[in-house]
Amino acid sequence: MAGITLEQLAKRYDDAVQAVFPLDLSVEDGELMVLIGPSGSGKTTVLRMIAGLEEATGGSIRIGGRDVTTTAPRDRDIAMVFQNYGLYPHLKVRDNLSFGLRVRHVERQVIEERVAEAARMLGIVPLLDRRPRQLSGGERQRVAMGRAIVREPAAFLMDEPLSNLDAKLRIQMRNDLVSLQRRLGTTTVYVTHDQIEAMTMGDRVAVLDHGVLQQVGTPRDLYDSPCNAFVAGFLGYPSMNLLPGTLSTSSGVPTVTICGFELSVPMDRVPVEAGGDPRAVVVGLRPEACEEARSTRLAPTGARLSGLAHRVETLGADVVVHLRFGCTSPDPGTTPPMVDEVGTEGTAGELVARFDRRTSTREGDRLDVVIDTDRLIFFDPGTGDALR
Amino acid sequence: MRRYRANWPRRVVIAGLVVWSVGPILVALVTSVSTTAEVEASPPVWIPTHLSLSGYSALLGHGGTGTSRAGSEAGSFLRSMLNSGMVTLEATAVILILAVLAGYAFARLRFPGRRIIMALVFLTLIAPVFAVATPLFRIMADLRLIDTQLGLVLLYVSAFVPLAIWMFMNYCRDLPPEPEDAALIDGCTRLQALWKVVLPQMLPGIVALLGILFLIVWSQFLIPLIFATTLSTKPVTVLITELVGKNTVPYSVLDAAGILAMIPPTFIAVALNRHIRGMLAGTAG
Numbered sequence: 101m102a103g104i105t106l107e108q109l110a111k112r113y114d115d116a117v118q119a120v121f122p123l124d125l126s127v128e129d130g131e132l133m134v135l136i137g138p139s140g141s142g143k144t145t146v147l148r149m150i151a152g153l154e155e156a157t158g159g160s161i162r163i164g165g166r167d168v169t170t171t172a173p174r175d176r177d178i179a180m181v182f183q184n185y186g187l188y189p190h191l192k193v194r195d196n197l198s199f200g201l202r203v204r205h206v207e208r209q210v211i212e213e214r215v216a217e218a219a220r221m222l223g224i225v226p227l228l229d230r231r232p233r234q235l236s237g238g239e240r241q242r243v244a245m246g247r248a249i250v251r252e253p254a255a256f257l258m259d260e261p262l263s264n265l266d267a268k269l270r271i272q273m274r275n276d277l278v279s280l281q282r283r284l285g286t287t288t289v290y291v292t293h294d295q296i297e298a299m300t301m302g303d304r305v306a307v308l309d310h311g312v313l314q315q316v317g318t319p320r321d322l323y324d325s326p327c328n329a330f331v332a333g334f335l336g337y338p339s340m341n342l343l344p345g346t347l348s349t350s351s352g353v354p355t356v357t358i359c360g361f362e363l364s365v366p367m368d369r370v371p372v373e374a375g376g377d378p379r380a381v382v383v384g385l386r387p388e389a390c391e392e393a394r395s396t397r398l399a400p401t402g403a404r405l406s407g408l409a410h411r412v413e414t415l416g417a418d419v420v421v422h423l424r425f426g427c428t429s430p431d432p433g434t435t436p437p438m439v440d441e442v443g444t445e446g447t448a449g450e451l452v453a454r455f456d457r458r459t460s461t462r463e464g465d466r467l468d469v470v471i472d473t474d475r476l477i478f479f480d481p482g483t484g485d486a487l488r
Numbered sequence: 489m490r491r492y493r494a495n496w497p498r499r500v501v502i503a504g505l506v507v508w509s510v511g512p513i514l515v516a517l518v519t520s521v522s523t524t525a526e527v528e529a530s531p532p533v534w535i536p537t538h539l540s541l542s543g544y545s546a547l548l549g550h551g552g553t554g555t556s557r558a559g560s561e562a563g564s565f566l567r568s569m570l571n572s573g574m575v576t577l578e579a580t581a582v583i584l585i586l587a588v589l590a591g592y593a594f595a596r597l598r599f600p601g602r603r604i605i606m607a608l609v610f611l612t613l614i615a616p617v618f619a620v621a622t623p624l625f626r627i628m629a630d631l632r633l634i635d636t637q638l639g640l641v642l643l644y645v646s647a648f649v650p651l652a653i654w655m656f657m658n659y660c661r662d663l664p665p666e667p668e669d670a671a672l673i674d675g676c677t678r679l680q681a682l683w684k685v686v687l688p689q690m691l692p693g694i695v696a697l698l699g700i701l702f703l704i705v706w707s708q709f710l711i712p713l714i715f716a717t718t719l720s721t722k723p724v725t726v727l728i729t730e731l732v733g734k735n736t737v738p739y740s741v742l743d744a745a746g747i748l749a750m751i752p753p754t755f756i757a758v759a760l761n762r763h764i765r766g767m768l769a770g771t772a773g
């Protein structure tokens with residue numbers, strides 16, 4: 101009913117900054133769509149265009165089937181929550197909540213009911229007579245949410261609403277926000293740069309980089325089948341390992357060679373796309389797909405790497421081990437630049453693995469790692485695109 | 489104990505500053521209630537033995553006893569205070585309105601020619617008053633604006649609007665833009681958002697700027713010295729200098745005038761102290 105559809109939506113700022121390249125995105129009615137990307141990737145710009153605070157320089161926006169591309173913000177039937185809350189500093193919480201309804205001349209009794217209901221839902225009843233400056237960050241965030249709720253809009257737009265809160269509160273608010281959104285069933289576009297928020301909150305996630313939409317899908321889709329090395333490296337912590345390698349299929353059993361280690365590759369993992377043979381690839385490997393050889397339940401096939409644990413970090417539930425192979429990249433001159441660009445934890449010749457907390461690995465140990473080759477992904481070293 | 493002692497140099501400096509700034513005012517206050525004989529006594533009498541309000545009554549016209557010039561001075565002093573007050577209020581109001589509108593526009597709106605207009609406005613900050621006084625005098629004379637309230641207000645407006653715009657622009661830049669955005673989404677038109685949200689949000693800054701402008705304009709001396717030639721516009725700052733007679737210096741009258749002239753700006757400074765400090769320190773809100 102009130103889905104949001106962006107078609108070829110683009111934004112170029114006056115000073116010739118192309119902040120958003122034409123993008124298509126469709127948010128279903130009632131869906132929580134997370135828009136994620138690094139800082140400066142154009143997330144806020146997209147959201148502000150949907151809100152009407154920024155004029156689109158190309159494409160169209162439809163909300164609930166209605167073309168609102170040139171409609172004033174007040175007529176788009178949306179509500180927005182800002183990173184720094186954007187409360188009206190001169191108004192009490194009560195009046196912050198009711199402001200939008202009063203401007204629209206809603207009946208007083210309806211206003212009172214809705215404000216009371218929202219305040220109760222968000223647990224801010226005792227704060228109603230305070231002013232914004234007398235509230236903590238978390239309380240302000242709740243008031244900002246309340247202000248959005250009372251309007252009963254067709255969609256919520258949220259721009260990094262939790263990033264000013266401390267870690268603990270952020271997790272709590274994250275959960276509160278998701279259950280609230282589920283209960284209200286209001287279509288929501290949620291902007292964040294935090295991949296954990298994206299993975300945990302989004303029905304679907306859209307990844308943006310340098311103003312270009314990279315991929316849209318469920319958190320699981322993006323995690324398991326990223327469309328390129330950027331998405332692969334951006335989602336998940338620790339980041340996916342992206343190692344330069346050579347894929348060879350000519351000699352019967354397909355193999356990939358990483359830093360001199362030869363791993364056999366299951367047939368269904370071998371890209372069908374045409375390419376040379378052997379061909380240079382970037383091998384994507386999730387840290388949790390690397391297991392300790394001495395405790396693995398994986399078949400100890402020919403998928404084994406060995407190296408030196410030069411750093412061991414305890415995360416609590418698991419242990420992150422940085423493994424160094426005794427080599428640099430096979431041919432440093434051809435190391436694709438994009439491997440560094442995506443900001444992965446490891447570098448060529450280094451593998452990040454995530455072990456169970458019971459591991460006895462210590463810094464300085466030499467150890468063998470078995471790779472779950474069913475989870476290998478290959479990327480084109482030139483374009484960074486996933487090879488399928 | 490150690491912290492206590494470490495504070496001593498600081499205390500001495502603060503005490504020095506207080507004496508430096510408050511001392512002259514105290515002397516003026518004491519002198520203004522002393523008799524002429526005691527003021528001129530040698531060695532000086534610091535604490536007057538007789539309280540005498542003759543200085544004040546000479547200025548305020550309650551049939552002064554001590555000074556022979558009482559009659560003429562009473563009328564002119566009150567007139568000059570009135571002149572000061574009127575011109576200061578008018579100029580402050582005009583400058584304030586222009587500065588708030590332009591400062592907000594420069595800070596928030598993107599419009600063609602914005603940078604050039606800004607550059608032109610702020611370029612005038614460089615030109616000192618005395619450099620333009622002579623050409624201005626001729627223009628003002630041609631327009632018959634010498635010795636008129638309108639002329640003075642125009643001069644003050646042109647002299648202080650750029651500074652005021654600059655201050656208010658910086659203030660607006662520090663204000664978060666989100667409340668205005670929120671208002672637009674919540675259902676306001678641009679004008680409604682300005683009126684219902686932005687203006688209240690800017691209120692502390694407006695009050696501060698009002699105070700600062702009042703203090704600046706009230707204490708103007710050079711401009712009125714040139715352009716306010718008669719008592720019909722002459723402000724108290726200029727009049728005080730004329731209280732000095734050819735042969736005598738009536739200290740008590742002079743200092744009483746100074747004290748009285750300080751009352752309005754003191755009142756403003758005390759009342760708006762918190763806001764003014766905020767603005768001069770460059771912190772919004």
Ligand SMILES: Nc1ncnc2c1ncn2[C@@H]1O[C@H](COP(=O)(O)OP(=O)(O)O)[C@@H](O)[C@H]1O
Nearest residue numbers: 113117119137138139140141142143144145146
């Ligand atoms: N008002 C503006 N004028 C010019 N450039 C802008 C403006 N707002 C954002 N940009 C630029 O557009 C790009 C995307 O910005 P933004 O949408 O804020 O990214 P994000 O929210 O993902 O951090 C950045 O390069 C930024 O510098």
Ligand SMILES: [Mg+2]
Nearest residue numbers: 140143144145
């Ligand atoms: Mg942003």
